[in-house]
Amino acid sequence: MAHAALPSSAVSLRDAVALAGRFPLLAGVDLEVAVGETVLVEGPNGAGKTSLLRVCAGLVPLASGQLAVLGLDPARHRTAVRRRVGLLSHASHLYDDLTVRENVRFAVRAAGGDTSRIEPACERWGLVGRLAKTSAGKLSAGQRRRVALAVLTARWPELWLLDEPHAGLDAAARALLDAAVIEAAASGVTVLIASHESGPVEALASRAVTVTGGRVTGQRALPSSSGGAATPTPTEARVAHVA
Amino acid sequence: MWRDAVLVAGKDLRIEGRSRVGLSQVAPFGIVALVLFAFALGPDRQVMAKGAPGLFWVAVLFCTVLAIQRSVSVESSDGARDGLRLSGIDPAGLYLGKAFAVAAQLVVLELLLGAGVVVLYGAHIEVPWMIVASCVLGTIGLAATGTLYGALSSGLRVRETLLPFLLLPIAAPVLLAGTRIWQAAMAGGLPSSGTQWLRLLVVFDAVYVAVGVVLFGPIQETA
Numbered sequence: 001m002a003h004a005a006l007p008s009s010a011v012s013l014r015d016a017v018a019l020a021g022r023f024p025l026l027a028g029v030d031l032e033v034a035v036g037e038t039v040l041v042e043g044p045n046g047a048g049k050t051s052l053l054r055v056c057a058g059l060v061p062l063a064s065g066q067l068a069v070l071g072l073d074p075a076r077h078r079t080a081v082r083r084r085v086g087l088l089s090h091a092s093h094l095y096d097d098l099t100v101r102e103n104v105r106f107a108v109r110a111a112g113g114d115t116s117r118i119e120p121a122c123e124r125w126g127l128v129g130r131l132a133k134t135s136a137g138k139l140s141a142g143q144r145r146r147v148a149l150a151v152l153t154a155r156w157p158e159l160w161l162l163d164e165p166h167a168g169l170d171a172a173a174r175a176l177l178d179a180a181v182i183e184a185a186a187s188g189v190t191v192l193i194a195s196h197e198s199g200p201v202e203a204l205a206s207r208a209v210t211v212t213g214g215r216v217t218g219q220r221a222l223p224s225s226s227g228g229a230a231t232p233t234p235t236e237a238r239v240a241h242v243a
Numbered sequence: 244m245w246r247d248a249v250l251v252a253g254k255d256l257r258i259e260g261r262s263r264v265g266l267s268q269v270a271p272f273g274i275v276a277l278v279l280f281a282f283a284l285g286p287d288r289q290v291m292a293k294g295a296p297g298l299f300w301v302a303v304l305f306c307t308v309l310a311i312q313r314s315v316s317v318e319s320s321d322g323a324r325d326g327l328r329l330s331g332i333d334p335a336g337l338y339l340g341k342a343f344a345v346a347a348q349l350v351v352l353e354l355l356l357g358a359g360v361v362v363l364y365g366a367h368i369e370v371p372w373m374i375v376a377s378c379v380l381g382t383i384g385l386a387a388t389g390t391l392y393g394a395l396s397s398g399l400r401v402r403e404t405l406l407p408f409l410l411l412p413i414a415a416p417v418l419l420a421g422t423r424i425w426q427a428a429m430a431g432g433l434p435s436s437g438t439q440w441l442r443l444l445v446v447f448d449a450v451y452v453a454v455g456v457v458l459f460g461p462i463q464e465t466a
Contacts, residue, residue, distance in 0.1 A: 057329060061464075078464075082331035093326025095254070095317065097261040106254050110247070110330035135261070144321075 009068065010035045010159055010190035011056055016065035018055050025051035025060065027214035035070075035158075038181065038191040040205035040222065048214040049194035050089070053161040056192065057087040070158055083112055086157040088165055092144040093151075096137030100127050100147050103136050107151040114154075121154035125176065141168045149173075153180055160184055160191045166200055178204060247336025248343065255314065255344035264313050265348045270355050273306045277359045288365045295366040296425030299356055300418045303385070306352050307414070308407045310345050311389035315397045315406070324397065324463070334460025338390060342455065346386035353378050369431030373441070377424035380444035384417045387451040394462045420444045 011033040018026040026048055033039050041049050054060045055067065058074030058081050067074060074081040094103045104118055104127070122132055125146040136147065145168045152160065160181070166174050181191055181204050195201045202208065202222050210218040259265055280298045284291050318324040327337060357374070360366045368374055392409045396402035420440040427437030 059325060059328060079331040079333070082329055085329070087329055089322065089325070091322025091325065093322050093329070095258055095323060096320065097258040098254070102257070106250070107326065107330060109250055110327065110332045112331065 008034050010037070010070055011192065012066070012068040013052075013055070014066040016055065016067055017063045018051060018060050019063045020060075024214050026055060026062075028065070029211075029214070029216050031209060031216055033190060033192065035190055036185065036188045037207065038185045038193070038205045040201050040208040041192055041194040041211055042208055043196065043211035045196055047196075047211045049196070049211050050163050051214070052211060053087060053089070053163050053192060053194050056159070057085050057161055058082055059087075084157050085159045085161060086152045086155055087161040087163070088148055088152055089163045090167075092136075092148040094136040094139075094144055094147055097135060099133050099135055100139070100150075101132045103147055104150050104154060108154045111155050111157075113156075117154045117156065121150045124153060124180070125150045125173070142170055142173065145169055146173060149177060149180070156184070156187075156189070158189060160189055162191065162193045164195055165193060166195070166197075174200070244333045244336040244339070247333045248339035251332070251337050251340025252343040252347075253340075255317065255341060256347060258317055259313075259344065259348060265310065265351070269306050269309045269313070269348075270352055272309060273302045273352055273356050274359055276302045276305060277356060277363055281363050291364040292366050292429070295360045295364040296422045296429065297418075298364070299360045299425065300381070300421040302356050303349070303353055303381070303421075304411065304414055304418055306356070307345075307349060307385045307389050308410060310348050310352070311393040311410065312403060312406060314341055314345050314390065315393040315402065319397065328463060334463055335456040337463070338394075338455045338459035339452075341393075342386040342390040342452075345390060346382050349382045349386060350378070353382065366429060368428055370428040370437070373424050373428035373437045376441055377421050377428070377437075377444070380441060380448055381417045381421045383448045384444060384451060385414055387448060387455050388413050388417075391451065391455040391459060391462070394459055398465075416443065416447050420447070 009032055011031065013029045013031040016026050016029040017024065029048075029052060031052075041052060043049050051060060055062065056069055058069065058078055061075055069081050070084050072081050093107065095106075098106065101118075101122060104122060105115065108115060108118055122128060127146060127150055131143070136144065139147065162181070165177055169177060181193070185191055185204075191204075193201050193205060205222050208220050208222055209216055277298065280294070280302070281291060284294055318327065357378070361368075389410055392413065393406060396405045396409060399405060420443045423440040424437040424444075427440075
């Protein structure tokens with residue numbers, strides 16, 4: 001299923017078909033996303049946006065077609081791909097009986113991430129003081145989302161897959177999220193943002209891809225203000241960010 | 244693998260320590276089961292002492308099902324299982340960590356149930372080391388099989404009813420061997436009759452730990 005992806009390609013899908021039983025989640029998707037690019041995946045409910053992100057994360061295998069993520073086939077290099085990919089999904093992946101800080105710490109350590117980034121990430125999302133010691137089970141939906149975002153920014157993977165990232169967040173958190181995406185793009189991270197409300201996200205992306213019925217049915221360039229802004233080459237930017 | 248196992252075991256035990264489901268629900272369930280068995284057997288202490296080994300392991304088996312269901316449900320809420328998969332954690336480490344956490348809970352339960360058997364049934368133990376050995380090996384076997392079959396049923400809506408159906412027949416050798424070892428330990432004399440059952444438990448544990456380490460990852464991906 002693997003194919004020789006271009007080194008500059010973060011995500012490469014060719015005629016990708018994914019099934020849930022007999023139901024087609026993806027019905028022949030062709031998509032190329034360059035390293036360091038920020039792409040908006042738009043489409044109505046049930047179009048296949050979430051499935052597309054889950055396929056890219058290696059959570060859903062392809063029934064046919066070809067997929068390369070960061071130059072690797074997720075089916076063959078599962079662990080290597082997953083450690084370099086972060087998925088912000090509808091679920092927050094939190095344990096209710098662990099505190100906020102314990103959840104972030106566990107998720108970052110499980111992913112082999114740098115634990116020194118945990119505290120700055122919690123501070124970025126306002127998860128400090130008493131809130132950091134609160135059980136995840138007592139959090140609101142928006143607060144759970146912030147914890148999931150803290151995990152993502154603490155890990156700082158090379159490919160961010162954001163599924164309806166603004167959902168459940170207040171205005172302040174949305175602004176923080178937008179700033180994090182802009183910072184990630186500037187540091188060479190590739191970002192795929194799935195949203196059925198493209199308006200708030202368009203400013204972050206350089207390109208919009210329309211998904212309908214499990215296929216890519218169109219794409220358009222966006223008047224990018226940040227996400228696709230010319231930055232140093234992705235590799236240079238990433239080295240600078242790590243440094 | 245070992246780093247991930249320690250990480251997962253620590254997480255599961257911390258969650259168990261916070262929720263106290265094991266101590267507040269599973270342990271009382273086991274004690275109630277022992278009391279009910281005692282009612283069913285009648286007031287004859289000799290009959291109860293004779294049935295003690297088998298009833299102890301039946302109670303442990305029932306508690307194992309509950310402990311495994313709890314271990315699975317922890318990963319089922321809020322997409323936690325997907326979170327683990329996404330982290331790229333070593334599946335073998337995940338398996339060993341979860342199995343260790345279940346085993347640690349079972350050890351505590353067995354201490355309580357063992358005390359219950361001695362007090363309620365008047366069981367008298369002549370060869371304590373055989374009891375300890377049977378509990379250690381039996382616990383490893385139950386945790387190994389339970390964690391594996393728990394993962395197998397985890398993605399299904401009927402997992403609560405399917406897990407006992409899958410697990411209890413598979414764990415029957417542990418029940419059989421554990422009972423025989425306890426009988427030998429209570430009868431005293433030569434422990435040779437017990438040691439052959441201990442060997443069976445060693446083989447059972449080795450096979451299921453190995454199978455779990457190899458198959459847990461593929462099961463996680465398909466369940």
